[in-house]
Structure formats: structure tokens, C-alpha cells
Amino acid sequence: MKLICWNVRGLGMPRTVRRLQHMLRDINSSVVFLIETKLRSAQIAQIRRRCGFINGIDVDAVGRSGGLSIGWRNNCDVSLRSYSQRHIDVLINDDADGKQWRCTRFYGAHEEQHRAAAWNLLRQINDTPETPWLIIGDFNEIAFLNEKQGGLTRSDRQMREFRRVLSDCEVEDIGYKGRWYTWEKGRFESNNIRERLDRGVANSPWLNLFPRYVLNHLSHSFSDHCPLLLNTQDGEHSNKTWHFRFKATWLLEDSCEPEVQKLWATSVGSTPEKLRQVGVGLENWFWKLKMARKVTVKGLKEQLTQLCEQNPIDDILAEITDVKLNLNFEMEKEELYWEQRSRVNWLRNGDKNTTFFHRFASQQQKKNKVESLIDENGDSIDTNESLLNLATRYFTDLFHSDGVSSPAPILEGVEPCITNSMNENLDREFTKDEVLKALKVMSPLKASGEDGLGAVFYQRF
Structure with missing residues (x-):
């Protein structure tokens, strides 16, 4: 099972929603947990469904802060245990492997005066020590000084209280892969701060249930928090048949027009035959373009990860901004592809925030397939x-x-x-x-x- 946990820092902007959709479509997770949606439950429910998670539980934001949401696909059986402004506690029955475990999505208090109440909440819901239990989210606290770089030194008392609640709940840090920090602020060396605020912690039964789990800190091009991707088992992949069709995204490529001109100039025969030859040539060109696109996006993400692991000097921070802009541009091309698949002009002239945009695009192939x-x-x-x-x-x-x-x-x-x-x-x-x-x-x-x-x-x- 793949599970995404992310403090998105608000989903009120259409561009942010599109980035979230792109990431979820790329990862294909079974469960998603969103923190700080800054929206009413009805609004976040619409976004969640648009991302393909029909089932879910949503908690209202308070004013312009907070807001939680958990969504899951039909292959997961999720039942609610409890929820609040700080957490959503569920029991997961994974149909893929038949395992049952408890998962608590947690959002720690940002203000120091509210931390004690947040820690006590974890102690109160620690009522089934024998059940495999994972707590994942934004704890808004570090456990040790080496989990912070830049800014004021964290109070030892605050870190000690955090470590104490983990001990009281009999859970331990499950580690991570990727860059060491999950939150960043400041674009210049003089004001840059990096901290590991987001993490997963689990009890012994959970660690025994999933001995081969992996928690990754993912790269991203928006939000000051990075997404957490938990993979409890190896996923299965299916091959999809692809048929030629001229895609509007190709027009964004500088090489598109010269390629069409070259193919037309070298084609022979009647006009329909020449168009067929152009189509065949564009099909081959598309595959090379597609492979190059994957390499480009993957390379940009890897470059972003490497840059984020370096010391935050001004040159590095400027390069991070440049890579994020390039990554966003590549994602804009991907978005135009989804517009064409939908066969509707809903995204025309910049109006890209539609309720059933991705649903129509994703269902297009399903409508073209006869099952029985x-x-x-x-x-x-x-x-x-x-x-x-x-x-x-x-x-x-x-x-x-x-x-x-x-x-x-x-x-x-x-x-x-x-x-x-x-x-x-x-x-x-x-x-x-x-x-x-x-x-x-x-x-x-x-x-x-x-x-x-x-x-x-x-x-x-």
C-alpha cells in the first residue's frame, strides 16, 4: 500500500490543486492525508474527489488555519475511530495483503502554548497497544537539535516533551529516505531555516507487520513542507496500450514545427498518404519526446533533491528557485495533455479549476473499453x-x-x-x-x- 501525507499549506489556489493532482496521479497512492487545507470540509471534499479519492473524511479549517482530510480508494477498507482539529484516527483493512492496522494522521500545534494539549491528545488515543499503530503527519516539533538548521535554537524543554510523548505512546521514529528536512523557510542564506517537522512513528506490532516499509521525503515545487510517501509493500504495475494521436502539448515544443515541416517535405504520394507518413513520423518523434520528458522531470526532481541537501547559500537557493520554475513548466505541459484527453474546452483561457476535469479525462479510456x-x-x-x-x-x-x-x-x-x-x-x-x-x-x-x-x-x- 502507498500512503501520501502532506502539509499542503492551503488548497485555495487552482495552481496548487493542479500540482496536487499531478503528484497523486504520478504516485497512484491508495490513501492520501492532507494537512492545513485551510478550507471548509465541503470544499476539500470536492478537491479530494477530483483527485480520485471518492471515499474520505474531512475536517473543517478554523478561520484561515488548519483543516484535515483523508481520502482512500475502493481497494481499501477504512473505518473511522475518532477525529478532531488535530487528528484523524482510522483502522485500515488492506484488501491487497489482508492486513489490519491503525493509522493516525496528526497535526501538531504550531503555538508553544498549545503543544501540551496536542501531546495529551496522543496519550488519550493510545488505547490499543496490541494493535499495529502508525502515527504520521506534521508534528510541528523536532526531537533533537540536529533536526534543525538556521534560525533560533530550539528549547531543550520542547524537544524533551516531544520525545516523552513518543515514549509514553510506545512508538519510535521509523526513519526516512531522501533529504533530511521536511520544512524550509527563507530564500536567502541569511534567513534560511530547515527543520524536520514531518515524520512517521510506529509501535513494535506495526514494525513487525511491515518489515520492508519505506518512508520517502519527496521533492516538490510548492508548499514549504515536503510530502511523505509511505510504501508498505511492492506495488504492481500494468502496461497500457498507446495509440497515435497528435497532442496539443507538442505545440509547446520548439522542435514540433520543424519536425512537421521535415516530415511533410520528405513524404511522397497523395495528400492522404503524405498525412499518414507525417503521422507515423510524429508517432516516433512522440516516443522520443515522451522518454525525454520523463528523463527531464526525473532529472529536475533529482536535481531539486540534491540542491535541497546542500548548504543553503544564496547561489544554491537561487538555483532551487530556478529548478522549481522549470519543474512547474514541465507540469504545465502535462496538464495540457490531460485537457486534450478530456475532449472538452473547460480549461480554455486559463480557467483550469473544474470539478470533473480529471474524472472525465481518466474515464475516457474506460468508456472506450468493452468489458463484457x-x-x-x-x-x-x-x-x-x-x-x-x-x-x-x-x-x-x-x-x-x-x-x-x-x-x-x-x-x-x-x-x-x-x-x-x-x-x-x-x-x-x-x-x-x-x-x-x-x-x-x-x-x-x-x-x-x-x-x-x-x-x-x-x-x-
């Missing part, structure tokens, strides 16, 4: 060969005719409505201007024709 059919005998069939044979028989019978001696009796009741003048206009050859005019008024991102080259291709080239 009912045959002539009322039996359900679902194998590929049986589906193909049944569909072939059905449409063969549908479009088969035994013939009629004369259609005259059928046509007697049909009144003519097409005049000779209208018929002449309909039979006229299309002119170049008419075709160009029709192409210009077509929606650029609607479904393409047989050649895979949509209206946006012809409008541009």
Missing part, C-alpha cells in the same frame, strides 16, 4: 475472442439485407423536400476556401479523424 457483452442466449461473455466473434456476428446481421423487389411502396409516403437547386449545391465539389473555413471554426481539441491529426494540427500548420 450479453449474447443471443442471454449469457455474459468476457473473453477477447468471444467478444470479437459476437460483435462481428451482430453487425454482420445488422447490416445484412435479404433484398426487396421494389422500394416504390415504401417511398410513396415520403414527400420530396430537396429541390433541384439544393441538389446541385449539395453535389458541388468542395472548394479550398470552404474546407479552410470549416477547419478554422472547429474546436481544436475535439476528437481527431482516422489520421489522428485533429483540427489543432491543421489550424496551426
Whole structure:
């Protein structure tokens, strides 16, 4: 199971929501826990569902601070134990491996005067010591001085109180992979502060239940907290079939127009044949572009991780900002791809915050797949060969005719409505201007024709 925990520092901006969607789509986690949503529960529920987590529990923000949300997919059985402004405590039954364990999402108090109440909350819910228990979240505190760099020295008393509550609850730090800190503030060396405020802690039964777990500190391009990715087991991956189709994202590439010009100049034959050759060439170009995109995004994330692990001098902090901007730009290209998949103009002219945007895009492939059919005998069939044979028989019978001696009796009741003048206009050859005019008024991102080259291709080239 994969679990994401992140202090997002507010989800009121559409750009932040899009970044969250991109990350969740890339990781494909089963459970997500969001801290500091700064939204009402109804608002965060909409965002959670838009990200693909139909099931969930949401806690209102208080004014402009706080707000919690946990979402899970259908392959998880999650039941609520308790919740507050500081925590959501659930019991997870993982269908993938049949394991049951307890998970508490925690948000520690930012103000020192409220820390004692937050620690006592953990002590109060520590009522099932035999149950495997994981606590994960933003504790807003460090355990030792080496978990902080820059700024004022943390009070030893505060750190001692934090370590004491972990001891009282009989949980221990589960460690991490990635950069050492999870929170950062300040873009210049003189005011830069880094701390490890977010972590996971667990009791012995949980550690015994998941001996091969991994907790990663992920890189990101927004929020001052980094996401935590917990993986309790190896995931399974499935291969997806890809078919050629000209994608509007390619127009953002400097090499797109020269590539089209080169392919058109080297193609031979009739216009449809030349377009087919252009499509084949663009298909190969796309795969190279896609591989390069993966390498670019992966490289930017790795570069960001390496930079964040270095001493925060001004040059390094400036480079971090530059890498984040480049990473955001690559994600904008990915977002345009999802717009085209949705086949709707909801994101046009910058209005990108729609409720069912990703739902429509993700369901497009599902709508194009036939899972099963009912045959002539009322039996359900679902194998590929049986589906193909049944569909072939059905449409063969549908479009088969035994013939009629004369259609005259059928046509007697049909009144003519097409005049000779209208018929002449309909039979006229299309002119170049008419075709160009029709192409210009077509929606650029609607479904393409047989050649895979949509209206946006012809409008541009």
C-alpha cells in the first residue's frame, strides 16, 4: 500500500490543486492525508474527489488555519475511530495483503502554548497497544537539535516533551529516505531555516507487520513542507496500450514545427498518404519526446533533491528557485495533455479549476473499453475472442439485407423536400476556401479523424 501525507499549506489556489493532482496521479497512492487545507470540509471534499479519492473524511479549517482530510480508494477498507482539529484516527483493512492496522494522521500545534494539549491528545488515543499503530503527519516539533538548521535554537524543554510523548505512546521514529528536512523557510542564506517537522512513528506490532516499509521525503515545487510517501509493500504495475494521436502539448515544443515541416517535405504520394507518413513520423518523434520528458522531470526532481541537501547559500537557493520554475513548466505541459484527453474546452483561457476535469479525462479510456457483452442466449461473455466473434456476428446481421423487389411502396409516403437547386449545391465539389473555413471554426481539441491529426494540427500548420 502507498500512503501520501502532506502539509499542503492551503488548497485555495487552482495552481496548487493542479500540482496536487499531478503528484497523486504520478504516485497512484491508495490513501492520501492532507494537512492545513485551510478550507471548509465541503470544499476539500470536492478537491479530494477530483483527485480520485471518492471515499474520505474531512475536517473543517478554523478561520484561515488548519483543516484535515483523508481520502482512500475502493481497494481499501477504512473505518473511522475518532477525529478532531488535530487528528484523524482510522483502522485500515488492506484488501491487497489482508492486513489490519491503525493509522493516525496528526497535526501538531504550531503555538508553544498549545503543544501540551496536542501531546495529551496522543496519550488519550493510545488505547490499543496490541494493535499495529502508525502515527504520521506534521508534528510541528523536532526531537533533537540536529533536526534543525538556521534560525533560533530550539528549547531543550520542547524537544524533551516531544520525545516523552513518543515514549509514553510506545512508538519510535521509523526513519526516512531522501533529504533530511521536511520544512524550509527563507530564500536567502541569511534567513534560511530547515527543520524536520514531518515524520512517521510506529509501535513494535506495526514494525513487525511491515518489515520492508519505506518512508520517502519527496521533492516538490510548492508548499514549504515536503510530502511523505509511505510504501508498505511492492506495488504492481500494468502496461497500457498507446495509440497515435497528435497532442496539443507538442505545440509547446520548439522542435514540433520543424519536425512537421521535415516530415511533410520528405513524404511522397497523395495528400492522404503524405498525412499518414507525417503521422507515423510524429508517432516516433512522440516516443522520443515522451522518454525525454520523463528523463527531464526525473532529472529536475533529482536535481531539486540534491540542491535541497546542500548548504543553503544564496547561489544554491537561487538555483532551487530556478529548478522549481522549470519543474512547474514541465507540469504545465502535462496538464495540457490531460485537457486534450478530456475532449472538452473547460480549461480554455486559463480557467483550469473544474470539478470533473480529471474524472472525465481518466474515464475516457474506460468508456472506450468493452468489458463484457450479453449474447443471443442471454449469457455474459468476457473473453477477447468471444467478444470479437459476437460483435462481428451482430453487425454482420445488422447490416445484412435479404433484398426487396421494389422500394416504390415504401417511398410513396415520403414527400420530396430537396429541390433541384439544393441538389446541385449539395453535389458541388468542395472548394479550398470552404474546407479552410470549416477547419478554422472547429474546436481544436475535439476528437481527431482516422489520421489522428485533429483540427489543432491543421489550424496551426
